[in-house]
Amino acid sequence: MTQVRRYAGGIDGNRSLERGIEILRAFRPGVDTLGNGEIAERTGLPRSTVSRLTRTLVNSGMLDEVHSERAYRLAASVISIGHAMRTGSPVLNTIGAMMRAESAKRRLNVGLATADRTMMVYLESIRYSPRAALRNVVAGQQVPMELTSLGRAYLAGIDETERERLLRQFKRRSAAATKALLADVRRSISAVERDGYCAVSWQPAVLAVATPIVLEGLPVYALNMSLQNVDRSDALASEIGSYLIAFAAKCKEALGGREPE
Amino acid sequence: MTQVRRYAGGIDGNRSLERGIEILRAFRPGVDTLGNGEIAERTGLPRSTVSRLTRTLVNSGMLDEVHSERAYRLAASVISIGHAMRTGSPVLNTIGAMMRAESAKRRLNVGLATADRTMMVYLESIRYSPRAALRNVVAGQQVPMELTSLGRAYLAGIDETERERLLRQFKRRSAAATKALLADVRRSISAVERDGYCAVSWQPAVLAVATPIVLEGLPVYALNMSLQNVDRSDALASEIGSYLIAFAAKCKEALGGREPE
């Protein structure tokens, strides 16, 4: 970010709004309440500014004030907006049901995600389990882009410029093992270009295979299938891969969107 | 709102942030994309201002731009913040599991909600179904406060001032049937004070019973139990009511919070 922000004349955007959103973002998963001081620390904003912006966020219903500990927590509004996002999206409505059916048919987990900065966010995640009804409510969960099949498939689906920008970001944040990791990421991207999918075992004994879904007028999605308690083998990966690309094709068709270029 | 906003000196809050949030709110459930024009209409903001603020929201990752139709949609960030809210809350983590167990034990639906302005927002909703795994992913769904058992229980749980403010808002928005409706709402509130719960059949053939959960340092919640395909009867309502208040007591204990006053 050598880029200098001007914020004058209003061409670059609105500083206060940007800061307010940054405050909401400071509430990472697992955090319950944050005081103004801690928010100031996490965001690097002056305390008086934080004080004013948190007040605004309370008035707007995005934060609840916890008087007893002089702190704030995310309010119910944020999940209602999240709900609006999920119900508004014809994509999720269409693909959700298809994913459920596919999960049952193939007896494996099926997930759909897209990017939020350098993380992949699950929009839908169907866990296959012989006894159904194991919590399938992980929508919103984040996993690191560079380490997961979902993330790498996403990287393969976006344009060159954006991809290189993201790769530079990974380098910046994880000091160690960068070289090998980045090479591995590039290998996965090549795999997607060659085979249509990439396979990654991010967590031990979990084999995950993912493919990008690129349609005009929609964000780039990544679709994955995964299996627990298996050893990684190329044969298995390629079997799942073939299911995956068939399913992805079916999804793209159902969405009726044309692929760009 | 005869109240005059000054916005000077920064004591009342931040105008741009408030407006930005209002733009996010313009994406109601079911809406997919909105253009700047439509946003300007819905929010009453000048078009140039909307243009700048939506740009900022895109930069902050809260909106995705859809070039092909010159429009915006909510981005994945909003559900990841929503997810942070749900995982951060010890309340939801604790009560969620209890609700699941209770639903199975009593063979009925169990829901937990809180308020977002004049709507109740489900934080968790367990649908009882003999064949499990019917979509229990309705967290974030909104139902009208004045018409539902959840909303009326909530009203009974908050303080006098806030309650009267909300009642006035109901009057303002639904022109017809106001008198009878408000009387009915007040009757439900009295029922909560007398019996600990209120029963409402908002949707046909659905009996819902709700009770407030008021604990220090937490927003007021409402807990409900409901049954489909039954006729409303006072005997049934009181049976469910007794389950409900027992379960609510168990929840309050598990949360270890002391009730105020």
Add this chain to the structure above:
DNA sequence: CCCCTAATTCCACTTAGTGGAAATACGTAA
């Protein structure tokens, strides 16, 4: 190619936001 509509940028104006410093509220220990 030209019109029509809608979004974006320009720009002069000045208010609304800023952040350091002061004041205040809070909790704790003496």
Add this chain to the structure above:
DNA sequence: TTACGTATTTCCACTAAGTGGAATTAGGGG
């Protein structure tokens, strides 16, 4: 209770940042 240390909120002078109407530009039919 009082005095102290910490965290938060308010004050206030400064001016940059935001505003919105007008002009401009970009789309997209016909």
